[in-house]
Amino acid sequence: MRNLWIVGVIAAAVLGFITAGADAQAQPPEPMPDEPALGTTIVHPGDGSLMVYVPSGYFIMGMDKEEVEKYGKAFNFEDYHKFAGQEWFPRRSVFVAGFFVDKYELTNELWDKYTAATKYVAKRPKGPGGEIMAKLRMYPVSPITWAEAAQYSNWAGKRLPTEAQWEKAARGTDGRWFPWGNELPTKEHGVFPGDKGNHTISQMVGSRPKGVSPCGAMDMAGNLYEWTSEFMEPYPNNPEAASMLSYTGHANGCLRGGSFYHATWAVNCAKRFGFQPEETYFHVGFRAVWEPPAGYFTSEAFKKAKEAVAAREKELEALRKNDVPESPYWAR
Numbered sequence: 001m002r003n004l005w006i007v008g009v010i011a012a013a014v015l016g017f018i019t020a021g022a023d024a025q026a027q028p029p030e031p032m033p034d035e036p037a038l039g040t041t042i043v044h045p046g047d048g049s050l051m052v053y054v055p056s057g058y059f060i061m062g063m064d065k066e067e068v069e070k071y072g073k074a075f076n077f078e079d080y081h082k083f084a085g086q087e088w089f090p091r092r093s094v095f096v097a098g099f100f101v102d103k104y105e106l107t108n109e110l111w112d113k114y115t116a117a118t119k120y121v122a123k124r125p126k127g128p129g130g131e132i133m134a135k136l137r138m139y140p141v142s143p144i145t146w147a148e149a150a151q152y153s154n155w156a157g158k159r160l161p162t163e164a165q166w167e168k169a170a171r172g173t174d175g176r177w178f179p180w181g182n183e184l185p186t187k188e189h190g191v192f193p194g195d196k197g198n199h200t201i202s203q204m205v206g207s208r209p210k211g212v213s214p215c216g217a218m219d220m221a222g223n224l225y226e227w228t229s230e231f232m233e234p235y236p237n238n239p240e241a242a243s244m245l246s247y248t249g250h251a252n253g254c255l256r257g258g259s260f261y262h263a264t265w266a267v268n269c270a271k272r273f274g275f276q277p278e279e280t281y282f283h284v285g286f287r288a289v290w291e292p293p294a295g296y297f298t299s300e301a302f303k304k305a306k307e308a309v310a311a312r313e314k315e316l317e318a319l320r321k322n323d324v325p326e327s328p329y330w331a332r
């Protein structure tokens with residue numbers, strides 16, 4: 001019986017692989033009816049988060065060898081293996097159906113709503129300033145394990161993003177290196193390590209407007225790393241897949257976007273990073289996505305969700321004003 005089950009799983013995996021390969025060759029899927037414009041903002045009915053829309057279509061995912069070499073040179077690397085650039089191969093065009101993505105990394109405000117509603121008690125490892133940080137409403141919640149991120153998303157009626165959804169929300173469709181374009185990161189673009197490589201700590205979400213992504217999502221480069229829904233595996237047709245075998249095989253969940261703690265070169269939109277599912281650290285958080293049900297765009301619910309944005313933004317503004325960090329870690 002068990003053998004049959006294993007054969008079934010393998011057959012499903014092979015079929016899935018063949019189907020995925022066939023999709024890349026297929027004609028573009030029909031556009032979704034009544035799709036709103038890029039960046040259309042709603043208040044999500046589940047958790048009250050602001051979400052921005054990423055329309056259906058193809059985008060450029062990953063990088064090829066020539067581009068990774070060029071990227072490495074911009075950060076003074078002679079060899080892209082020093083920063084695991086081979087994990088980003090290959091560059092390809094990927095179709096993603098339309099979806100909403102959280103405008104911000106998940107904040108303590110929303111996390112506390114969840115723990116109050118579910119009585120969930122998180123085991124919080126101690127990090128620099130962690131106790132103080134948790135009191136600040138508009139700071140991103142951390143440290144978060146993979147399961148915690150998924151469970152929150154389920155509770156809210158959302159999901160963790162696939163790697164493709166995350167990368168498209170960060171990068172748009174044109175293959176840019178960073179959410180804002182190809183200009184190298186500065187502290188105006190995001191919350192990155194200090195000039196001398198010293199980490200500080202996460203900052204209030206949305207604190208770097210110049211780093212906004214094409215769909216209007218904030219902090220997709222830097223601040224906290226963000227969990228995706230996927231295991232860290234070589235992409236199909238990666239010519240250097242063998243170099244990833246020591247840590248693939250469903251060993252690690254995939255995180256995206258770099259953080260205030262990792263190097264500035266690690267904040268590009270194609271960069272991938274893996275943590276074991278139960279592993280986390282104080283620079284790890286998440287944001288969720290939502291795939292609306294059929295007919296949503298012509299519904300009264302959609303109209304109301306858009307109309308609710310102005311009032312929700314006012315609430316968030318008030319929360320921002322109350323967040324007064326009192327810690328040496330907020331030196332920057």
Ligand SMILES: [Ca+2]
Nearest residue numbers: 219222224257
């Ligand atoms: Ca981030």
